[in-house]
Amino acid sequence: MNIGQASAASGVSTKMIRYYERTGLIKSADRSAAGYRVYTKSDVHTLQFIRRARDLGFSVAQIEDLLPLWNNRERASHDVKVLAMEHVEQLCAKVAEMEAMIATLKHLAENCTDDDRPDCPILKDLAEGRHGECASPPENRFGVARVG
Amino acid sequence: MNIGQASAASGVSTKMIRYYERTGLIKSADRSAAGYRVYTKSDVHTLQFIRRARDLGFSVAQIEDLLPLWNNRERASHDVKVLAMEHVEQLCAKVAEMEAMIATLKHLAENCTDDDRPDCPILKDLAEGRHGECASPPENRFGVARVG
DNA sequence: GCTTGACCTTGCCACGGTGGGAAGGAGTAA
DNA sequence: TTACTCCTTCCCACCGTGGCAAGGTCAAGC
Numbered sequence: 001m002n003i004g005q006a007s008a009a010s011g012v013s014t015k016m017i018r019y020y021e022r023t024g025l026i027k028s029a030d031r032s033a034a035g036y037r038v039y040t041k042s043d044v045h046t047l048q049f050i051r052r053a054r055d056l057g058f059s060v061a062q063i064e065d066l067l068p069l070w071n072n073r074e075r076a077s078h079d080v081k082v083l084a085m086e087h088v089e090q091l092c093a094k095v096a097e098m099e100a101m102i103a104t105l106k107h108l109a110e111n112c113t114d115d116d117r118p119d120c121p122i123l124k125d126l127a128e129g130r131h132g133e134c135a136s137p138p139e140n141r142f143g144v145a146r147v148g
Numbered sequence: 149m150n151i152g153q154a155s156a157a158s159g160v161s162t163k164m165i166r167y168y169e170r171t172g173l174i175k176s177a178d179r180s181a182a183g184y185r186v187y188t189k190s191d192v193h194t195l196q197f198i199r200r201a202r203d204l205g206f207s208v209a210q211i212e213d214l215l216p217l218w219n220n221r222e223r224a225s226h227d228v229k230v231l232a233m234e235h236v237e238q239l240c241a242k243v244a245e246m247e248a249m250i251a252t253l254k255h256l257a258e259n260c261t262d263d264d265r266p267d268c269p270i271l272k273d274l275a276e277g278r279h280g281e282c283a284s285p286p287e288n289r290f291g292v293a294r295v296g
Numbered sequence: 297g298c299t300t301g302a303c304c305t306t307g308c309c310a311c312g313g314t315g316g317g318a319a320g321g322a323g324t325a326a
Numbered sequence: 327t328t329a330c331t332c333c334t335t336c337c338c339a340c341c342g343t344g345g346c347a348a349g350g351t352c353a354a355g356c
Contacts, residue, residue, distance in 0.1 A: 004332065014333090015315065034322050036333055045275065052274045057249045060312075070271045077268040081260045084270050088253050091246050098239050101205045105236050112229045120225040122232050123218045126200045127193065152303065162304090163344065182351055184304055208342075 003029075006039035010047035017047065025050070025060055025067070058087055151177075154187035158195035165195065173198070173212055206235055 007014045017037075020026045026046060029037035049070060053063045065083055069075045111121040155162045165185075168174045174194060177185035197218060201211045213231055217223045259269040 049274050077261050080268045080270050084257050091250050095246050098243050102239050113225050114229050120228045122228050126197050
């Protein structure tokens with residue numbers, strides 16, 4: 001199986017397959033006489049695993065921890081759960097940050113006259129940093145936010 | 149005022165001030181005889197504006213749209229509101245994606261024995277893509293997620 | 297004066313993931 | 327043979343931020 005087929009079967013682009021190989025996330029594929037990468041069903045299975053983990057928001061670094069657990073029959077399910085819950089924590093933190101931003105912006109937008117006059121609480125807030133003089137979650141007042 | 153003072157006063161790192169200048173987000177600063185960048189209170193004001201907009205999750209590209217509106221006394225508050233609400237939409241979309249991931253992961257983790265046995269619904273799901281054979285939001289089933 | 301230390305300058309490199317594209321080889325089908 | 331698709335490697339881009347290095351400047355203290 002060439003890289004194109006492995007890509008189609010796994011949903012991981014050829015670009016990314018080569019990238020994962022280069023960075024050591026997956027082992028180097030065997031090569032045909034002509035130098036083409038050759039994949040087995042098992043390799044595709046691994047790629048699918050990676051793809052699904054990415055879809056669930058795991059970083060490549062986290063998947064690096066997940067893969068050996070997946071391959072290790074001696075693993076403790078506890079270890080996996082710890083990784084998963086750590087990831088959930090990270091996701092929740094980001095969600096909380098964004099929720100705070102959304103709340104602030106919505107509040108500002110509500111006070112916006114929304115017409116052709118130049119008075120605008122949104123710009124005013126951005127300029128003066130008062131965050132609408134009310135109701136905005138405290139995390140936002142001190143620049144903690146920034147989701148990155 | 150040198151770049152260091154402008155940085156301290158605005159909360160934007162010197163690195164980022166130079167970056168914003170290089171990429172054209174802010175105008176090139178005047179220079180002293182020795183070539184040092186020189187800033188005015190007004191420049192600091194602009195940097196604070198940028199900083200607060202970043203804290204609210206606006207991208208640099210979005211701020212590029214916001215700045216002229218801020219500087220333009222003829223602006224219509226409607227235009228600002230549109231930009232802000234577009235941004236809120238984007239934030240909401242990301243939040244929804246992440247909430248879906250969180251829900252899926254939590255559901256999987258709940259079914260985890262959380263001990264030293266190797267059976268693990270989380271890894272099983274990642275390998276087989278059934279997403280816990282229930283309850284997971286449909287968006288997740290087909291790889292739509294992936295937050296970036 | 298001279299030294300020291302804090303500050304400034306530019307430049308390059310890195311991150312995480314992903315895509316684009318070029319230049320050239322390999323395979324396959326008509 | 328030709329034509330087309332696929333493969334290879336290599337470099338470049340995004341975005342926003344930080345780090346480090348080599349060198350210039352400035353102000354304070356001796």
